[in-house]
Amino acid sequence: MRTLFKSSLLLLFMLPMSFFAQNTVSGTVTESATGLPVPGVNVIIKGTSNGTTTDFDGNYTISDVSDEDILVYSFLGFATQEVPYEGQSTIDIALDEDQATLDEVVLIGYGATSEQDATGAVEKISAEEFNKGAVISPEQLIAGKSAGVQITPPGGAPGEGATIRIRGGSSLSANNSPLVVVDGVPLDQRGVSGTRNALNTINPNEIEDFVVLKDAAATSIYGSRASNGVILITTKKGKKDSPFQFTYDVKASIGNITDKVDVLNAEQFRNLVTSRSNTDPSLLGDADTDWQDVIYKTSVGAIHNLTATQGFENFRYRINFSNTEQTGVLKTDYYGRNSLNIALNQDLFDNSLKLTLTSKGILEDNSFADQGAIGGAIAFDPTQPVYDPTSPFDGYFEFRDGNTTNDEMRLATRNPLATLEQYYNRGRVKRNITNLKAVYELPFIEGLEFNVNAGFDYAENEGRNSRPITSAIVAAEREQFEEYFNINRNLLLDTYFNYKTNITPINTDLDFTAGHSYQEFFQYFTGRFTNPNEIEEREPSINRNALESYFARASFDIDDKYLISASYRFDGSSRFSEDNRWSGFPAASIGWKLHNEEFLVNSGVISKLKIRGGYGETGNQEIGPNYGYLGIYTPSVTGASYQFGNQFYPTLRPEEFDEDIKWEALKNYNAGIDFGFFNNRISGSVDAYYRQTSDLLAQVPVPAGANLTDQLVTNVGETVSRGIEVGLGGDLARSEDFNWSLNYNITFQENEITALSLGDDPEFFIPQGGIGGAVGNTIQLWKTGYDPYTFFVFRQVYDQDGNPIEGAYVDVNGDNAITEADRQPYKKASPDYFMGLTNTLNYKNLDLSFTFRGSFGNYVYNNTQSNAFIEAVTVTPDDYYANVNTNVLESNFVDSQYFSDYYIQPADFVKLDNLSIGYNFPFEEVDFRASFTATNVLTITNYEGLDPEIFNGIDNNFYPRSRNFVLGLNLTF
Incomplete structure (x- = not known):
């Protein structure tokens, strides 16, 4: 058989x-x-x-x-x-x-080097180190694994992407995410329309390793897009001379939310309303409804992978089919993915020509839940029922004028369950990333190779969202809907030479690379929608931009001790005018392998010791979808016409632009040391960096009449970031039956705006961080001398018992009046330091691993609590009452105190992110492994809100992350 x-x-x-x-x-x-x-x-x-x-x-x-x-x-x-x-x-x-x-090879962009010869801040994370479980988004595999890399998990929506920051990011308004390169194809940093996460095209099961390039000495070969670091993803290929192997892997998961926002229950709510003299208790209902219980459910999911691979002497292949389905903990939320991954390798002409073809095809289906139901569940009256048999809104209870007519109260909170179940939002993304790489060893010069890498990333997205006229949200005579169709296309052609040789007279290895790259990005968007009672065709929107680049790198290894590397990239971007289109990005780095010096080469203790340092310059051109230097005219929509006599004419609206806009430039200094002891059973690295971003791309206010708007993205200001990164690893036990390894990393970081305005006003600042419950109000600011995520608040005064005194704030300037001048920068959302710890144990066929992550020195503005004041419950413009956070019973604030530092709360945390146990069953004909994994297992924090890990530091209507339990089975024939 x-x-x-x-x-x-x-x-x-x-x-x-x-x-x-x-x-x-x-x-x-x-x-x-x-x-x-x-x-x-x-x-x-x-x-x-x-x-x-x-x-x-x-x-x-x-x-x-x-x-x-x-x-x-x-x-x-x-x-x-x-x-x-x-x-x-x-x-x-x-x-x-x-x-x-044994000296592991790592990619460095248009080439590779060994770990011991790398002079930049480069870290490789292999599949053996990945986080376990039913992972949908690839970046979740390396959360907590690398110093200097902060991966903030998304909310609980299935398939949603995490926020990735390498060394804290370098910009304000421009893109702060790293450049991601998949099998040699740089992805569009703007993402792909219609998908929850642009990286979801990459099946996590098919990733061989990640290589993180952190400093400019390593990233400058990517020039104009590398200011925020580079992540190189390599997918699995077939192995040479390997037997046929077929693998089936399945991971089934269930998940539930771990906590709910603390709001008043029905009894507390009735007591509060009836205790006030200006209320009407007859408006309360007779129900006892936990609206958060109503909108959340147990999520279920499964990931199936079928893989066939085989290798011959000159040909090898790997074919993988994957099916993923995952529901969200929020009702009606769903993510589905079918993907086919093909990798083919062919060697020709006595192995002098090597061809590699990789293709990743994906069909992604999404049902997007209306996340406004989260805020609705917090605010809806808990004394009201979910359903009302007299309701004209499909039987859902809704607040109506006088509760007797069929007219909804326009300003009232909507039934959270109706918000979900009366909303249809489906989207489908078809995407393919394919690249063909050819490496030819030229016969006339030994060590000279010519490389061609041609690739494309093509995606189509179509979908529809709608609400019926029976929804209380729809104030129109017809169904509210939108249909859309998008195309995203990314074309790439790289050609470069690589030359490796040994210069015998001086015992020096030379590695030289030089080439040309061209990449073009295209986006198209069209559709139609109701506006408000008419169906309107959306004007097609087309955006195209291109990058052309010339690059070179030379690396020298002298006497297997002294390392020198230098690179230069010359980039041209169509996003800038001819005067600012081209810019150069140089880098240089050195290293000294002390472990190869005579005084250490025979050391029984020190097995690796290398010091290195580097300097580099990179850029950032991600300024948004348009050409910032060109005047753009936007056609008016229906209803926005200009009247001449009895005739109405559509108009063209000029948009803002800056004809002198140019690259954002970053200078980066890095020094590091790599070490290993006792045959590298204990190893690690320490890096210190200093980064300065100038010609900052930021959206700033401009004087009236100076442009076509009062807000403009232009080059203004400067930021500085500095930090120390430490990574440690060790094999604490190594024997035939028992192995134990431990890896730890910690990052200390500091970010500061050092210049912001075009003038010299030291008090100039730009408000940031919009908050819920107060339209147009902000709680953060950009200001010289402060972190970009600094809060901007009044300092609360407390009584002798430690209770906040309503409306009492510190008179900072001593003018005996509380004015806007007393509002001060205070605390920040970004951490002072963060860490990750991974532990792996193997005993015979049993293995156990877990990962902790921690963040310290960061704060969160608790917007769910700041919306909690007594007047918010008992005073409404129509005859209904809204619920609030239980914090109202502690603060006893009657009126809103949105800008009090009372709501700026410490958000330090330690999380047990991942816990996995597995067993390999030793059968003769089939390798069988079973595993059990728990994710989001435990959070240790003093934060009073739902979750302390909020990327921008503003906790408002957060989609709760679920705790998941995953059963995995793997069979290999």
Whole structure:
């Protein structure tokens, strides 16, 4: 049955297989240095596809071995061994470490280097280190894994993307996310319309590793888009000379919210309303409704992966199909994904030409829930029922004028469940990322390669959202709807030479790269909508921009001790005028491998010691969808016409522009040390950096009449960031049966605006951070000398018992009056330091791992509490009452105190993000692994709100993250 099953799969993929059974060989493969078994070693008959891999205990069995066959034993990090078959029934192998492959290769952009030769701040995170569980968004795999990389998980919406910041970001109004490069294709930093996360096209199961480029010495080869760091994602490929393998992997999950916003229950609400003299208790209902219970549910999901892979001498392939379905904890929320991933490698002309084709196709379906229901559930009267048999709104209870007519109260909160269930919002994204890479070793110069990388990223998005006229939200005579259609296209062509040689007279290895890159981005958007009672066609919107680049890098390794690297990129962007279109981005770095010096080379303690330093310049051109230097005219919509006589004419509205806008420029200084002790059983690195961003792209106010608007994105100001990053790792135990490794990282960071305005006013600031409950009000500011996420508040005065005194604030300027001048910068949302800790234990076939993350020195403005004041409950413009946070019973504020620092709360936290246990069952014909994973397991914090991990520091209508439990099964044939 086993042979028939394998044969059927091979025929399916049109691949040959030999059925000439001869002899059988078995044995054990161990590590020569320690005697420990080595699982996963490829054992293959040379020149054939007949082979196997060692199990967890290093054991293998291979059949169909004939006389004069040669058995090849290979595994990454070990020297390959070849053993002639001479009739032995048992062959035990001890593999030696291969120093050439043990020094792991890392990508650095248009090339690769070894870890010991890297002079920039570069970190590789391999699949073995990834977070476990039912991971949908790829960035979740590396949360907490790298110093200097802060990944803030999204809210609870399925498939939603996390916020990624490398060294805190460098801009204000421009994009602060890193450039992401997938198999050599840089993705559009603006994202893809219609998808919750542009990275969801990449199946997490198919990712081989991430490489994070942090400093400009490493990132400047990407020039104009690298100010916020670069993440290189490499997907899995087939392995050379490996036997056919088929894998089925499934992960099933369930999840629930861990907490709810503390609001008044029905009894508390009735007591508060009846205790006030200016209220009408007859407006209260007879129900006892927990509206948060009404809108939330248990989420369920499953991820299926089917993978086939095989490698021959000159050809190898990997094919993966994945199906993902996940519901949200908020009712009506759904994410679905079907993806096909293909990787083909072909070597031609005696391996002088290497071709690699990767293609990732995805069909993504979304049902977007109306997240306004979250705020509605907090504010809706808990004494009212969910349903009303007399209601004209599909039977949902809604506040009506006098509660007797069919007219809804326009200003009243809407029924949260109706908000969800009467809302239809479906979208489908079809996307493909494909690239073909060719590497040709030129015959006339040894070590010279010519590389061509051609790729495209194409996506179509179409969808519709609507509400029926029976919805209380719709104030029109027809269904409210919108239909849309988008196209996103990204084309790439890279051509470059790479030359590697050894300059023998001076014992120097040279690695030189030079080339050209062209990338074009295109976006198209159209659709139609009701406005308000008419159907209007949306004017098609087209945006196209391009980048053309020339780049070069030279790296020298002198006597295997001294490292020198320099790069230069010359970028031109169509987003800027001809006067500002081109700019150069240089970088240089050095390193010293002290462990290769005579005084350390034979050290029994120090196995690695390298110091390095670098300087580089990068840019940022992500200023939004339009060309900032060109005047844009927007056609008027229906109803916005100008009258001449009896005729109405549509108009063109000129938009703001700055003809002198240019690159945002960043200068980066980095110094680091890498170390390892006791044959690298304990290893780590320390980096210190200083970054200065000038010609800051920021949206600032401009004087009336100076432009076509009072707000303009232009080059103004400067920011400085500095920090220290520490990464530590160690094998605390290493034996045949028990292994224990621990990895820890911590990052200290500081960001500051050092210049902001075009003038010299030291008190100039720009309000930021809009808050709920007060239209147009803000709680943060940009101001010279402060972090970009600093809060802007009055300092609350307290009585002798520690209770806040309503309306009493500190008179900062001493003028005996509380005015806007007494509102002060205070605390910030960004942390002083954050950390991650990963622990992995293996005992025989059992493994256990967990990941902690922590953040310290950060604060959150609790907007759900600041909306809680007594007048908000008992005084409404129509005859209804709204619920509030239970904090109203503590503060006893009668009127709103939105700008009090009473609501700025410490948000330090430690989270047990991930806990996983697994077991490998050792069967002869099938490798079987079962695992159980819990995510978002535990949060330790003093923050009074729902979750302390809020990226911008304003807690308002937050979609709660769920705690998930995942059962995983993996079968490999």
